[in-house]
Each structure stands twice: as structure tokens, then as C-alpha cells.
Amino acid sequence: MPKLNAAELEGVIVEGFPDLRDDAWRIEEVQDNFVRLRMPFHRSNLRPGGTISGPALMELADVAMYAAVLAMIGPVMLAVTTSLNINFMRKAEQVDVIAECRLLKLGNRLAVGEVAMRADGDEGMVAHATLTYSIPPKDQRPA
Amino acid sequence: MPKLNAAELEGVIVEGFPDLRDDAWRIEEVQDNFVRLRMPFHRSNLRPGGTISGPALMELADVAMYAAVLAMIGPVMLAVTTSLNINFMRKAEQVDVIAECRLLKLGNRLAVGEVAMRADGDEGMVAHATLTYSIPPKDQRPA
Amino acid sequence: MPKLNAAELEGVIVEGFPDLRDDAWRIEEVQDNFVRLRMPFHRSNLRPGGTISGPALMELADVAMYAAVLAMIGPVMLAVTTSLNINFMRKAEQVDVIAECRLLKLGNRLAVGEVAMRADGDEGMVAHATLTYSIPPKDQRPA
Amino acid sequence: MPKLNAAELEGVIVEGFPDLRDDAWRIEEVQDNFVRLRMPFHRSNLRPGGTISGPALMELADVAMYAAVLAMIGPVMLAVTTSLNINFMRKAEQVDVIAECRLLKLGNRLAVGEVAMRADGDEGMVAHATLTYSIPPKDQRPA
Numbered sequence: 001m002p003k004l005n006a007a008e009l010e011g012v013i014v015e016g017f018p019d020l021r022d023d024a025w026r027i028e029e030v031q032d033n034f035v036r037l038r039m040p041f042h043r044s045n046l047r048p049g050g051t052i053s054g055p056a057l058m059e060l061a062d063v064a065m066y067a068a069v070l071a072m073i074g075p076v077m078l079a080v081t082t083s084l085n086i087n088f089m090r091k092a093e094q095v096d097v098i099a100e101c102r103l104l105k106l107g108n109r110l111a112v113g114e115v116a117m118r119a120d121g122d123e124g125m126v127a128h129a130t131l132t133y134s135i136p137p138k139d140q141r142p143a
Numbered sequence: 144m145p146k147l148n149a150a151e152l153e154g155v156i157v158e159g160f161p162d163l164r165d166d167a168w169r170i171e172e173v174q175d176n177f178v179r180l181r182m183p184f185h186r187s188n189l190r191p192g193g194t195i196s197g198p199a200l201m202e203l204a205d206v207a208m209y210a211a212v213l214a215m216i217g218p219v220m221l222a223v224t225t226s227l228n229i230n231f232m233r234k235a236e237q238v239d240v241i242a243e244c245r246l247l248k249l250g251n252r253l254a255v256g257e258v259a260m261r262a263d264g265d266e267g268m269v270a271h272a273t274l275t276y277s278i279p280p281k282d283q284r285p286a
Numbered sequence: 287m288p289k290l291n292a293a294e295l296e297g298v299i300v301e302g303f304p305d306l307r308d309d310a311w312r313i314e315e316v317q318d319n320f321v322r323l324r325m326p327f328h329r330s331n332l333r334p335g336g337t338i339s340g341p342a343l344m345e346l347a348d349v350a351m352y353a354a355v356l357a358m359i360g361p362v363m364l365a366v367t368t369s370l371n372i373n374f375m376r377k378a379e380q381v382d383v384i385a386e387c388r389l390l391k392l393g394n395r396l397a398v399g400e401v402a403m404r405a406d407g408d409e410g411m412v413a414h415a416t417l418t419y420s421i422p423p424k425d426q427r428p429a
Numbered sequence: 430m431p432k433l434n435a436a437e438l439e440g441v442i443v444e445g446f447p448d449l450r451d452d453a454w455r456i457e458e459v460q461d462n463f464v465r466l467r468m469p470f471h472r473s474n475l476r477p478g479g480t481i482s483g484p485a486l487m488e489l490a491d492v493a494m495y496a497a498v499l500a501m502i503g504p505v506m507l508a509v510t511t512s513l514n515i516n517f518m519r520k521a522e523q524v525d526v527i528a529e530c531r532l533l534k535l536g537n538r539l540a541v542g543e544v545a546m547r548a549d550g551d552e553g554m555v556a557h558a559t560l561t562y563s564i565p566p567k568d569q570r571p572a
Binding site: 015016017047048049053054055058059062077080081082083084085086087088 | 190205
């Protein structure tokens with residue numbers, strides 16, 4: 001069962017990514033090994049041509065994975081990304097982007113998850129990422 | 144031979160990533176299929192714990208690849224990232240990060256490159272990325 | 287709608303991977319943008335320690351993607367893998383491995399898919415892969 | 430300094446990949462954090478169209494990384510691949526393929542390496558892979 005709810009997760013993310021705008025992401029749903037985030041549209045996420053930029057989507061994937069891991073293990077600041085693989089598939093224009101992260105493995109030291117990103121209201125994926133996170137062993141996590 | 148020099152590339156990057164701080168990156172060297180960038184240290188790139196954040200390094204890798212591709216094919220705004228794979232290997236503290244991008248393939252429609260990122264003055268890699276870019280066919284590029 | 291059924295796909299795979307044992311894979315289900323394969327257990331797929339080897343799983347992912355793409359576009363021999371990313375998560379012992387491939391994008395020139403691999407009867411993933419395939423433009427495919 | 434020389438490594442690989450043909454790979458050079466392997470041409474590595482198959486190159490990358498890790502830490506059977514990312518860039522026809530693996534990180538529990546694969550005599554890369562390996566902590570390795 002998740003140890004943190006949506007509001008608690010938003011607080012943890014603000015601590016973990018302190019340079020963000022306050023409204024950069026919203027947690028919409030938290031389930032076992034799953035979170036859904038919304039990245040509200042903001043002009044600073046556009047690249048020339050008016051589509052959501054690659055780095056904005058990479059960061060969204062990283063935040064979604066961070067949220068999914070911390071939801072399950074608690075607010076452990078030592079959880080760090082060890083790898084990210086992302087494929088960009090469709091352009092997203094001036095819309096919110098929805099990211100759904102599923103944990104595929106939550107081991108003793110390593111978590112693996114995938115993140116599907118879609119333009120709000122669309123079925124087709126804008127981007128898909130797979131990430132690995134290094135996490136502290138169980139005996140070093142919050143109870 | 145490169146079609147753009149370091150100063151021209153910096154101008155193109157500012158257009159391509161308009162939301163950046165002016166001093167976000169500097170092009171230090173341009174060679175055939177190679178560029179070296181410096182990301183000067185800035186507090187906004189830190190994560191809690193005081194190390195350079197993952198998203199800052201992902202964006203650095205993306206910019207380095209963009210610069211390496213545009214150096215070779217000219218200022219083609221239609222070049223877009225299709226995939227990125229990154230491994231994070233060592234923590235970088237409050238230092239400049241140097242990114243060296245080598246193009247492994249510059250085909251008719253696809254470019255593949257790798258980016259090695261090191262803390263300024265260190266040998267060990269902080270992160271290593273491999274990227275693919277979709278590029279316009281030759282007959283649609285600037286002469 | 288798929289253009290090939292399970293039996294037709296098995297025939298195409300035998301042509302595409304001619305060095306395989308006859309019983310190397312079986313197609314169990316074909317749906318829109320989806321195939322499920324079974325890799326029956328065979329001693330030649332073991333690594334020391336008695337678990338299914340990494341290369342056997344990589345090849346399984348590649349075959350699953352090949353099958354999913356050809357199911358949708360028809361028996362086009364020119365479809366080739368352009369990239370594969372795989373994470374190994376759990377050991378699989380002496381059992382059949384089930385691979386489910388979902389196409390995330392089937393574009394004019396590029397297909398992207400993901401493959402979940404599980405030991406037969408288990409929920410946890412043994413490995414997860416993301417692949418990209420270069421495919422011939424529509425006007426060069428079989429009708 | 431490497432703990433195993435080329436002949437010792439070949440012996441270890443034969444144990445680690447027991448299903449291989451005897452002449453499947455040859456170690457050509459071993460240096461600190463570096464090995465070069467040759468995969469002699471063999472018809473069983475071809476795909477339709479007469480080019481070296483993707484799975485043959487993936488396995489070559491995996492073996493090269495395995496050799497590079499074991500050269501440095503000794504014959505530790507518990508070293509296992511945790512992830513592989515590969516990009517296919519050029520077709521290789523009926524030639525030997527040369528793989529050069531460089532370790533980018535050799536940590537206490539994780540190794541990261543990259544593998545460049547070229548057709549014998551050619552400069553252009555056929556494929557490029559990045560791999561991560563889980564390795565036993567130092568106090569559990571051979572002296």
C-alpha cells in the first residue's frame with residue numbers, strides 16, 4: 001500500500017525539485033505501484049515550433065518515477081535516478097501532459113518503472129520512458 | 144567539415160532553447176562530428192544534497208547533441224530528439240560540467256551520438272548518454 | 287486490424303530467424319498492435335546458475351517486436367530493429383517465458399513497442415524492453 | 430590492472446556462455462577497463478538479406494561487457510547484466526565484427542560500460558551499446 005497520498009507527495013516533490021514553479025506538476029492519483037501526474041501547460045515548456053520540449057518531458061518522467069517510488073517507500077531523499085531511456089513519439093502542442101508511472105520492480109536496492117506520457121484527452125503516447133532508481137535498503141528507510 | 148562555428152552555434156541554441164538563462168551553456172570547441180560544451184555551475188541545477196540534478200544533465204546531453212548535429216548540417220530547426228538513454232554514474236557537486244558529444248552516425252534521416260559528461264577537472268564520468276535525432280533529408284537542408 | 291494470424295506469423299518468423307530451432311517460439315495471440323509469444327524452456331537458453339540468459343531474453347524481445355510489427359503491416363522483410371533497451375529484473379528458472387509486445391506507435395517510417403516478459407504463471411516481470419523498428423513507407427508495403 | 434589475460438578470459442567466457450560454438454569469439458586485447466573481441470563471421474549470425482543479425486550483435490555486446498568486467502574483477506560468476514541499450518547504425522555483411530568495450534564506471538556494486546562494434550577493417554560503427562552490470566561487493570570477490 002502507498003505510504004504517501006497525493007498531497008503528501010506534492011510536498012515531497014517540491015522539496016526534491018526546489019527550482020520548479022509552484023504549479024509545475026499535480027499528483028492526480030496514487031495507487032499501489034502507480035501514480036498519475038499532470039504537467040499543466042506552460043509556455044516555458046515549449047520548443048520552437050510550439051511543441052512541448054524534450055527536456056520538459058524528460059523531467060516529467062523523472063518526477064513521475066520519483067513520485068511513484070516515494071509513494072511506496074516513504075520520503076527517502078536518497079532515492080536517485082540511475083538511468084533513463086525515453087522515446088519521443090508524437091508532438092504535443094499547447095496542452096497539459098498526463099504522465100502515468102507504473103513500477104515494474106521495487107526491489108531491495110533498485111526500482112524499475114515505466115512512464116507513459118499523453119496529451120490530455122488523447123490516446124496516443126507523446127513519449128514513453130523507462131527508468132531505474134537506486135533506493136536505500138529497507139533497514140535504512142523510514143518506518 | 145562543420146558548417147557553424149562556436150559563436151554561431153551559441154546563437155542557434157539560444158533560439159532553440161529560448162527559456163534558458165543567457166549563461167546556461169558555452170560552446171568550447173567544434174570539430175568534425177564533435178562539440179564540447181560547458182554548463183557553468185548554477186544553483187538552480189542542484190538537487191537536495193547539493194549535487195547536480197538528473198534533469199539538468201539530461202538537458203545538457205540534449206543540447207550537446209543538438210549542437211553537434213547543427214554544427215554539421217546547419218541551422219535546421221526541424222532536427223528533433225527521437226530517443227535518449229542516460230546512465231548516471233557519479234555525483235557532481237558545485238562545479239561546471241563539461242559535455243563532449245561525438246556523432247556516431249550522421250545519416251540521411253537519422254543521427255546517433257554519444258555524450259560524455261564530466262565535472263570540470265575530473266576524469267571520471269558523471270553521466271553518459273546516447274541520443275538519436277531525426278533530421279531532415281539532405282535536399283531539405285540549408286546549402 | 288492485424289494482417290497476419292498466429293500461424294502466418296510463425297511462418298514469417300521462421301523465415302526471418304532461420305537459424306532457430308523449430309520450436310523456439312510459439313505465437314499465442316494476435317490482436318491490434320499486440321502479440322503474445324511463448325518461448326518454451328530449452329536448456330540452450332540457460333546461463334551458469336541455471337537461469338534464462340540475457341541474450342535469450344533480448345532475442346525474445348526482438349522476435350516479439352518483429353511479430354507485432356509484421357502482424358500489422360504484413361510480411362515486410364525490410365523491417366529492421368534500430369534500437370533496443372532492456373532491463374533485467376528477476377531471474378527466470380527452468381520455465382517457459384511469455385512475452386507480450388504492445389506497439390506504442392506505428393508511424394509511416396518508425397514503429398515503437400514495448401515487451402513485457404514473465405515466467406509462465408508468474409506476475410512479476412523477468413525483463414522489460416522497449417524497441418524501435420524502421421519500417422518501409424506505406425506505399426512500399428504489401429497491400 | 431586486469432586480473433585475467435586474453436586466454437584466461439576466453440576460458441571464462443566458454444564457461445559463462447556454454448552453448449556457444451567454440452570459435453564464436455576471440456579476445457584480441459585486454460587493457461585496464463578495456464577489451465577488444467572478434468566475432469568471426471559465421472552463417473548462423475545472418476538475417477535474411479545477408480547482414481549480421483541484431484540478436485548476434487546484442488549477444489556480442491553482452492559478451493564484450495562480461496569480458497571487460499571479469500578482466501578487472503576476476504572470474505566472478507555472479508556478475509549479471511542489469512540493462513542493455515543498443516543502437517543499430519549500419520549493416521554489416523559477411524565479415525568479422527570487432528567489439529571494443531570500455532568500462533565507464535567500475536563501482537562497488539555496479540559497472541557501466543559502452544561497446545563499439547565495427548565491421549573488420551571499417552571505421553563506421555555497425556552498432557553501439559551501453560550496458561550496466563550488477564557485480565558482487567569487493568569483499569565477496571576473488572582475491
